[in-house]
Amino acid sequence: MFLVVFGIRKISNHVGGNMRSKSVAALAGVSALALYSSMAIGSKYNLPEPQSVIAKDIYDQHIVLLWICLVIFIGVFGVMFYSILKHRKSLGYKAANFHHSTAVEVVWTIIPCLILIVMAYPATKTVIAMKDTSSPDMTIKATGYQWMWGYDYLQGEGEGISFFSKLSTPRVQIENKAPKGENYLLEVDNRVVVPVGKKVRVIITANDVLHAWWVPALGIKQDAIPGFIRDTWFTADKPGIYRGQCAELCGKDHGYMPIVVEVMEAGEYTKWVAAQQGASAVKTSMHVENK
């Protein structure tokens, strides 16, 4: 980090003398970091734009770690490549003969420990937050099947809704007989719908083999284990459609069981619930009549 700041300080010294150069340098450093980091948001080669508190924490910690790694990288390989360039036999450099130094070795054991503590502190807070599935506004059970997801709304608004969610990408696209759509392999027939700003607890299990329920933008991934339940939670910040995939090898069609979460405003969600419950009432009554 200080290398970046140091570079900027040199520039700021040149521009405005060294009055307040420290704060200028710090400001410039922070804004440069912010600039690079904000450029990363929305890049299709980075973690998706975070849509929940947890996803935001993860995103920010990842960026900080990248900067720390970059600084260590420049430090270590700066020294190594300086040595590679200068200390060569072809330049007539004569080898020294030192082979240990307790002081140096103690120092470079302690420094990595300190860096790790800096990394571990925010991570610990996030782990504790991720694990807190208490007092949710609603609870949904997700069940992994070979190869689709089943959803049951267990508690909260929409209680009793239940459906399966399967890949809706046509076979012809997979077999390259038709052009592939934008959401190729990331689209389903029935989306999981949840209201915005509500704490949703997801209970996850599986029917046959291991699966994993993963929605990157919401920052959750949890294995689905047959015969056991696990839980996790999210509160979506904004309405939208967030896509993920099964993340645990589950056999032949592992690549073909996406997860699509649609986050709605409260009013729309209520309408959706009514429509679903109406539809299921029709189904039930038809079922009774058939008997």
Place this chain on the structure above:
Amino acid sequence: MAAVHGDAHGHGHDDHHPSGIMRWITTTNHKDIGTMYLWFSFAMFLVGGTLAMGIRAELYQPGIQILQPELFNQFTTLHGLIMVFGAIMPAFVGFANWQVPMMIGAPDMAFARMNNWSFWLLPVAATLLISSFFVPGGAAAGGWTFYPPLSTQGGLGVDLMIFAVHILGASSIMGSINIITTILNMRAPGMTLMKMPMFVWTWLITAYLLVLVMPVLAGVVTMLLTDRHFGTSFFNAAGGGDPVMFQHIFWFFGHPEVYIMILPSFGIVSEVIPTFSRKPLFGYSSMVYATASIAILSCVVWAHHMFTAGMPTVGQLFFMYATMLIAVPTAVKVFNWTATMWRGSMTFETPMLFSIGFIFLFVIGGFSGVICAIVPIDIQVQDTYYVIAHFHYVLVSGSLFALFAGAYYWIPKWTGHMYNETLGKWHFWLSMFFFNLTFFVQHFLGLAGMPRRIPDYNLQFADFNMISSIGAFGFGLTQLLFLYIMISCIRSGEKAPQKPWDGATTLEWTHLPCPAPYHSFEKPPIVK
């Protein structure tokens, strides 16, 4: 052996051995066995590499083109198993066979006949693994980690894999016991433990790890076998078992296994760097302690492979902290290598290039390792291409590059011939370029959300997958250059002097000619 004695060749007793194929089948000579290990592992490397080419060819474009999903899963599974158990591990045992006796001044390995047996188990296991592609239902398709219940579903291919793993495990345990016994009992007079070359130290520690964890692997595959065929339900919740228990047992083997594949690399690099820097290894004793600490820590971090499997908060925190702690001894090693190079008088022959390439890329793999250790970030990147990138940085540019460094470094001692330096450098630079082309982009694929082990993907991943595939094909072809360099070195390389590397200080260079005689150190050297 009576028949052999009956042959009147007029040679001394020591030179009696059958010729032709029987020489190789009956040999108890550590050099012959080392050679067989190395050729076997290279053959397996080509088989596993061919599978990787198949995987990358399918992933070249979105959509299904070459491999149907089921066959794709078989390819990824067998690629992993063959590379780990068939290529990397036997290659290091091959190095141990050749080098450990020569570096400690011993005439041979302690258990010469067991040594033969532990090698000849390998082709049997390899045959089982490869033939599983041709049985009904095909090869195992549950990933190299073969998690149940998926692996309980598979066909005969899974059973063949289980038997292959059993055999490979038996071979590894015998090999390790042999290495431990040789190192502890057969060192030349004067060579105390703290005077042993680093390569010998790292193998001693690795061998202890192997003896510790291979029985655990054997146990877990046996439980899987009885679940499949004998009515137990260790991993079936309906019968009172737990699928996650498999993961705990598997990774209790699996994580030390990672270090089994990297510690001997550390050893090779710790021999090569001082030689070509013409300067002693910096911090020898801290290197020994760092290696031991890594080995011990590696036994208490296994559940970091399972952060998404669900465990108590304190469990996640414990495994996160323990995993992060491994970065400390690893960093110490990197600093020590850098300090060894510092103010040395360096030259850059192929072994040195591969060692520097090793450090450079292994550090990148270490960074992504620390990032994966952070539980919240791991929740995002677990089971994505980010993890694939991470472990190929430590296994390919880690273990494999160190193996290449070692092969170029010691081939003059093994064959009495020099390799072609120009071609060796080409091999390094092409490997370096194509390796990064293949795997660096996979970090971004993983971050962007591409899961691993899928045969087909969304269009947003298309461009980087194509780059990665092109890199993989280039990397694969480059390794044929290595084969050519080695064969032409053996057949027609320039004659090597006893010590082609003027900075080398270990016994095989200072006391033995090139090539090393078939029986070396029949009288132990005195180490001062």
